[in-house]
Amino acid sequence: MSSGSMVIKRKPGVAPQALYFLVPAIILVGFVLIFPIIFAFFLSTFKWPLVETENRQFIFVDNYINIFKDKEFWHALYLQIGFILIAIPIELVIGFSVALLFNRSFPFATLIRSLLLLPVFVLPVLSGLTWRLMLQPEYGPLNYLISKLGFKQLTWLADPKLAYTAIIIQDIWRMWPFMFMIIYAGLTTIPKDLIEAAKLDGARFRDRVFKIIIPLLKPTIATALLLRIIDALRIFSEVFIMTEGGPGNATTLLSIYIYRQAFRYFNMGYSSAMAIVLMLISLIIALAIVSKNFEVE
């Protein structure tokens, strides 16, 4: 009865049996992605307007230098990191709390759990569109409720700060059930008797949570955070349909800026370079999370 990684073979090199398990994934992912990833790196060293072929030229690291000098890039990065630092911890806390609450059998539990996931299932575009509708003054259901409660109606999407808040709220609403689901699945792997024994020993609820459950769930939570952060760094449709990055640049997250450079200005080289930078940032965050909570070793 132990947690943490259990390792069998200690021979260096890859045992032939390991290959049986690893090869299908390696082939599938590698085949599809090797060319595109290399091509993306390759593109990032070029000036590559998508439509005019004659203007393409190799410029080595110029794209990266320009990124460094680009105020809009830094602003977009700042917005994106802020988005992650605010939205994701809140999603985690809500998801964890609800998972604890649901961690027992009660009538209709399965149905309720499945329904709770609907926000995650909804088409991202439709989610953003609905929030845009709800936040409309005069007509939006949310503003309608707010006004019925006596508060003043706000034009959410016209104000830079409110618009940014709105996209964060949208993400929290949409993705906390995702955190909930993963943590809940993790909770089901904790042996019931462990908790029972702790209860008999007189451990209070708070201790049970912080001293037993959370440590046991650390890898699961870390994975949920990791996957959520990686996806949040690339969030696009929901935000785009709500604000198109506006008002001004108030909600132009890095992912939106990359899209704009790629498919509105058609600067494929510059856009690829930013994508590579985003990838490196993701990688650093991933390494940070994994090394503290996880032993892949």
Next chain:
Amino acid sequence: MKKITKYLIMFAAIAILLIELFPIIIIFLNGFKRDIDIWSGNPFQFKFTLKSYKKIFEKSDFLIGLKNSLIVGLANTVISILAGSMASYGISRYKFKSRKFLAYSFLISRMIPQISLAVPLYMLFRSMGLTDTVIALILAYTSFNIPYVVWLLLPFFNSIPIEFEEAALVDGCSRKQIFWKIFFPLAAPGIIVASIFVFITSWNEFIYALVLTGIRSKTAPIVISAFLGQFAPEWGQISAAGTFVLIPIFVFTLALQKYLIKGLMAGGIKG
């Protein structure tokens, strides 16, 4: 005493559910409203109509989109879960030099924005003559779903004690048998969660679908985005279509959740 607690929890759960589902309820209701009512303030006062639902089915490629999404979603989920869980097992249980590197390289494929990979993917599949095919999409999706499965399952796999497999080895089972007959079922919670999210990701994916498909292999998100219109969305229709495509996902999830029974692990471990 216990029963009351159960019902209390249920009511709390329903309360949370209702608050959380308010926007979904709006979408659901909008599918049955005329556009004039969607923009009229009180979301619960309206004249019921089935016009939007009728219109979405009249749209020429709606059913094709659904069909393709189902095929791609299911095929993709099966392949990704199989290949991904195997790879996750390999990484979890075998120590080899390039282990960390392999794990992270899987992850990288999910770190680059899809927009940036879309164009070279298109070039790749065009050179193979696979544009506008369901196969291209299935393959493209496994490229980011397999890493997801690998990493999602790692903590679940790592938490299964080694004693099971050692006992089975002693009993003369081969590694392959151990994986499929013992390990895979034990990791059910993780596998179920992974399946649900892989299916959703495939179902809702837009960019690769846009670039790699044409009239034959169009998927549901592409068809539904058409309701966004050139200027303003067709609110009734997009809500109806959006609601409708939630049904397969919901059914899929509900079916899998039945296996997410608490205590499955507890019993297994003690044994």
Next chain:
Amino acid sequence: MRKFSVLITLLIATFLIATTINVLVWDDAHTEAVKSLIKVFEKETGIKVNFEMLPSRSVLEKTAIGVSSQKTDYDLVAIDEPFIPQFSDLLLPYDEWPEGSKYKKPSLKVVLPEAFRAAEWKGVIRGLPINGNVYVWMARKDLIEKYQDEFKKEYGYDLGFPDTFDQLIDMAKFFTKKGIYGFGPFTIKSEGATCEAIFMFESFGTSVLELKDGKYKVVLDKEKAVKAIEFYKELLKYSPPGATAYGHSERIAAFNQGKIFTMFQWPAIIPSHENPDESLVAGKILYGPPPAGPEKRVAIRGCWILAIPKASKNKKAAAEFAYWWASKEMGKKLVKAGMTPVREDLLLDPELRSEKPWFVAIFQSMKYAVARPRFEKYPEVSDVIQRYWISAVTGQITPEEAIDKMVEEIKNVLRKYGY
């Protein structure tokens, strides 16, 4: 010997297999109607058509990815007019389009000549405009009738369809006092805002960008531009709450709810104002060209252009399809599905006039049509204009500051691309 017979078989097969063309267009009721009628075309010409419809933003993306100077996935693409400069080198000039065998190639007499200008770049027409999308102005007929006398007493002239900007302000002010709002602006970040900005600038007598001897210059007159912004800010005072974040959905809804007296609209959207399931004011709307600004009367134009990539191997078939689509008979059928015609004979057709009273307005507006700045890198310029226009009219920065920044950043864009 073997190789030879294979070759012969292939040659025969190529002749026997019908030509297939790939068409990429936007997705709405108009194109759905075209799709439903394609079988007719296929039967009459033996040309098979793969008709792909996508949301308009995606059409642009897929065109950019799928069409190059050597290879093209599509034989006929729909291009939104601001992007014609960018794609122009890849497109076959209209003069070189083959004559149609079954359907006639529309000439400048049949399709409004101002519409053809939408497809023009550097003096060459690059495609066939397929819809007559140009600013049309709307005003509430019923409100005009109801408040005739009151208005005349207060302002001294007849309440009617706003003919000048001064009248527009008077009427907007009047109606806002009555609890209906006078005006519906466009203020969210998108192409619509650029259109409003250019509309105002041009009405006050200034353009943004001009191409002279192969060089682009920013020609925005600060004084006039500031006046334009101030005027729009004034109009915003007479707009409904929430008007600082008004996009298409919001404007359409507000007008349909009866809350707005007058505003511009794209013809493609007008059917929704006249649909009783969507609009409380269906049948109560007057249409005409936009009111005249202090310097001139203008209407922003935004047509879809059908274009044939130079790299297409089926140019004749593609052209045939385009002519069929643009023919009068097809036009009559498509109008029922919501198409906005660009042919003079359809716009002025007396049969259609009662059903579609705005068609005449389109014809009139086209005479005053202006385009947004024509530039290969249009999107970047458009984004600059949008951003500062919206900040200025919503009061976040002063008009002077907005114009200064706008000019400066547009100059940066020009510099970036070597102008």
